[in-house]
Amino acid sequence: MSNPIQKWHDVVKLRDYNTLTEIIHDDAIFYSPVVYTPQKGKDITLKYLIAASEVFNSSSFKYDKEMIGENSASLEFSLTIDDTDINGIDLITWNNDGLITEFKVFIRPLQGVNLIHKMMQGMLESFKNVS
Amino acid sequence: MSNPIQKWHDVVKLRDYNTLTEIIHDDAIFYSPVVYTPQKGKDITLKYLIAASEVFNSSSFKYDKEMIGENSASLEFSLTIDDTDINGIDLITWNNDGLITEFKVFIRPLQGVNLIHKMMQGMLESFKNVS
Numbered sequence: 001m002s003n004p005i006q007k008w009h010d011v012v013k014l015r016d017y018n019t020l021t022e023i024i025h026d027d028a029i030f031y032s033p034v035v036y037t038p039q040k041g042k043d044i045t046l047k048y049l050i051a052a053s054e055v056f057n058s059s060s061f062k063y064d065k066e067m068i069g070e071n072s073a074s075l076e077f078s079l080t081i082d083d084t085d086i087n088g089i090d091l092i093t094w095n096n097d098g099l100i101t102e103f104k105v106f107i108r109p110l111q112g113v114n115l116i117h118k119m120m121q122g123m124l125e126s127f128k129n130v131s
Numbered sequence: 132m133s134n135p136i137q138k139w140h141d142v143v144k145l146r147d148y149n150t151l152t153e154i155i156h157d158d159a160i161f162y163s164p165v166v167y168t169p170q171k172g173k174d175i176t177l178k179y180l181i182a183a184s185e186v187f188n189s190s191s192f193k194y195d196k197e198m199i200g201e202n203s204a205s206l207e208f209s210l211t212i213d214d215t216d217i218n219g220i221d222l223i224t225w226n227n228d229g230l231i232t233e234f235k236v237f238i239r240p241l242q243g244v245n246l247i248h249k250m251m252q253g254m255l256e257s258f259k260n261v262s
Contacts, residue, residue, distance in 0.1 A: 036216055036240040065222065067198035067205045074198045074205030076222060085167050089220050089237050091196065091207060106220050106237035109167040110244055117241065 002098025005066075005073050015057065017050055024049075024100050031104035033088070034117045045103060051123040052105065055116065071095070072102075081119070086112035133229025136197075136204050146188065148181055155180075155231050162235035164219070165248045176234060182254040183236065186247065202226070203233075212250070217243035 004023040011020045030039040030048045039048055061079040072093040079086050086107060093102035107113045135154040142151045161170040161179045170179055192210040203224040210217050217238060224233035238244045 031218070031239070033239045034241045036218075036242065065200070065203050065205075065224070067200040067203065069196070069198040072196050072198065074196075074207075074220065074222075076205075087162070087167075087235070087237075089205065089222065091205075091220065093196070104218070104239070106218075106239050108162070108164045108235070108237050110165045110248065111167065113241055113244060 002094075002096075003068065003073075004094050004098045004100055005068060005075070005092070008092065008100075009063070012053060012056075012061075015053055017046075017053075020049060021046065023098070025095060028100055029102050031102070032120075033105045033107040033113055034120070047124070047127065048120075049103065051120055051127065055119045055123050081115060084111055084115050086116065088112070133225075133227075134199065134204075135225050135229045135231055136199060136206070136223070139223065139231075140194070143184060143187075143192075146184055148177075148184075151180060152177065154229070156226060159231055160233050162233070163251075164236045164238040164244055165251070178255070178258065179251075180234065182251055182258065186250045186254050212246060215242055215246050217247065219243070 007019055007023050010016055024042050024045055026042045028042050028045040030045040039045060056079060058079050058081060061077065063075050063077050065076040067074045075090040077088050077090065088105060088107040091104040092100055094100050107116055138150055138154050141147055155173050155176055157173045159173050159176040161176040163170065170176060187210060189210050189212060192208065194206050194208050196207040198205045206221040208219050208221065219236060219238040222235040223231055225231050238247055
């Protein structure tokens with residue numbers, strides 16, 4: 001079974017959104033750390049993942065503990081934004097073709113969730129102004 | 132290497148806090164989904180884990196995706212409290228003796244973090260009144 005995690009790391013490191021497009025399934029679902037409602041479909045999943053990549057793009061961002069299962073992975077990350085320490089997990093699931101079908105983001109502590117929420121709203125708003 | 136995850140599942144299922152005491156390291160650290168400051172030491176880690184077990188004790192609580200590495204595990208869970216759907220991850224690390232040295236909890240969405248925060252405060256407060 002093909003595993004998209006190395007490619008995902010390349011996407012994050014290089015902000016390579018062409019590669020990102022290649023590894024997301026057409027029916028992918030994005031689960032935000034803030035809102036319960038699943039964001040369904042490749043287009044909206046890409047929009048959220050690109051916005052998140054831009055928001056999280058910081059010299060302090062790093063992945064910590066990684067656990068990789070048969071068709072899912074748990075990637076812990078940490079970063080600091082404006083003196084707020086943020087810790088989170090990307091829980092990624094893929095199909096037999098190595099395409100990402102689910103992408104869930106968890107963030108702690110509460111102050112970090114609130115800061116990321118605010119920054120994500122601003123980033124998604126800026127996309128609207130471009131398109 | 133001994134792995135405490137099966138014992139952890141017994142603790143959760145049976146609310147068996149004697150077994151919990153056996154699998155927590157003296158220098159264990161608990162990381163809350165709400166507050167950044169690590170809670171250091173076995174006593175406070177036990178207090179938080181027991182409070183969490185009581186708060187999360189619900190017929191709807193279940194573990195979903197589990198990924199187990201060499202000395203750490205990522206256990207996704209879900210439950211519903213008062214019509215609020217809550218999704219989270221227990222990120223558990225242990226030493227060579229199979230004793231839990233770190234226990235981190237991540238919760239989504241924001242509404243779930245706020246609800247668990249309120250319920251944990253109430254539960255920890257009730258412990259104070261007992262002791």
